[in-house]
Amino acid sequence: MFCYALEKGINFFDTAELYRNYDHFRAFFQQIDRQNVFWASKCYAYDRETAKRSLALALDGAGTDYLDFFMLHEQESEHTLRGHAQAIDYFMEMKAQGAIRHFGISTHFVAGAIAAAQDERIEAVHPIINLKGIGIADGTRQDMEAAIRQLRQSGKFIYSMKALGGGHLLNQYPQALEYALKLDVDAIAIGMQSSEEVDHNLAAFQGQIDPEPVQKQRQLVIDDWCIGCGRCAERCQQKAITIRHGKAVVSPERCVLCSYCVEACPEFCIKVI
Ligand code: SF4
Numbered sequence: 001m002f003c004y005a006l007e008k009g010i011n012f013f014d015t016a017e018l019y020r021n022y023d024h025f026r027a028f029f030q031q032i033d034r035q036n037v038f039w040a041s042k043c044y045a046y047d048r049e050t051a052k053r054s055l056a057l058a059l060d061g062a063g064t065d066y067l068d069f070f071m072l073h074e075q076e077s078e079h080t081l082r083g084h085a086q087a088i089d090y091f092m093e094m095k096a097q098g099a100i101r102h103f104g105i106s107t108h109f110v111a112g113a114i115a116a117a118q119d120e121r122i123e124a125v126h127p128i129i130n131l132k133g134i135g136i137a138d139g140t141r142q143d144m145e146a147a148i149r150q151l152r153q154s155g156k157f158i159y160s161m162k163a164l165g166g167g168h169l170l171n172q173y174p175q176a177l178e179y180a181l182k183l184d185v186d187a188i189a190i191g192m193q194s195s196e197e198v199d200h201n202l203a204a205f206q207g208q209i210d211p212e213p214v215q216k217q218r219q220l221v222i223d224d225w226c227i228g229c230g231r232c233a234e235r236c237q238q239k240a241i242t243i244r245h246g247k248a249v250v251s252p253e254r255c256v257l258c259s260y261c262v263e264a265c266p267e268f269c270i271k272v273i
């Protein structure tokens with residue numbers, strides 16, 4: 001999939017430690033000239049030790065000696081940035097040594113985007129934004145648009161997240177993509193699972209938007225062996241999980257398929273398929 005996408009002109013690839021797919025990037029990088037792609041990943045490091053571990057995991061896992069972008073995942077505001085100060089200091093040191101080309105954050109929060117606009121250490125921002133504002137945790141689509149304008153004015157690299165609202169906008173695919181393409185951002189992250197989806201999205205990016213999406217509707221599945229501990233519900237910013245009769249139950253209309261709950265589960269019973 002990666003090789004096919006690169007061949008077709010996609011040269012920006014986004015992942016996260018959470019997704020546990022660094023070995024896929026290793027296989028990809030072995031087959032291409034690494035300098036031809038921009039590679040972004042994110043982690044939840046909060047102090048020096050966890051930052052060191054996350055960076056080593058990414059570089060060793062993917063078999064490369066640098067990340068184009070290394071981001072702190074799910075930053076909410078200036079306060080969470082302050083709470084991650086040690087990790088940021090470490091990443092700044094590693095940036096000076098060339099292991100990280102650009103440091104950034106991903107965020108579902110307007111306050112996170114605004115904090116990033118005001119922070120000189122942050123060069124890249126991955127904010128959630130889509131036609132209906134689905135998944136924005138602390139405001140409206142318009143609030144996030146205003147924050148994105150601030151990011152633009154402060155010279156940040158911006159790549160948008162969840163253009164299709166975690167699948168909720170598949171029934172408005174042309175409008176959702178048109179909206180995403182009109183935003184003043186530098187790149188758009190869209191999950192794709194087949195070469196057909198690559199072709200389809202590339203055609204759309206070139207102005208030929210097919211009204212019918214080829215993306216399959218994805219869903220969150222919770223296996224039977226759930227013990228009802230509730231950690232996934234605590235982790236979900238969308239309040240999409242409740243515990244009923246000792247088991248976790250997801251509300252598909254609230255879930256944006258961000259996968260954040262997956263890692264919270266000690267029993268490994270949550271999957272996005
Ligand atoms: S994937 Fe999990 S954390 Fe994300 S919105 Fe859905 S239930 Fe919540």
Ligand code: SF4
Nearest residue numbers: 226227229230232265
């Ligand atoms: S974290 Fe896992 S085991 Fe705990 S309630 Fe959620 S799905 Fe069930």
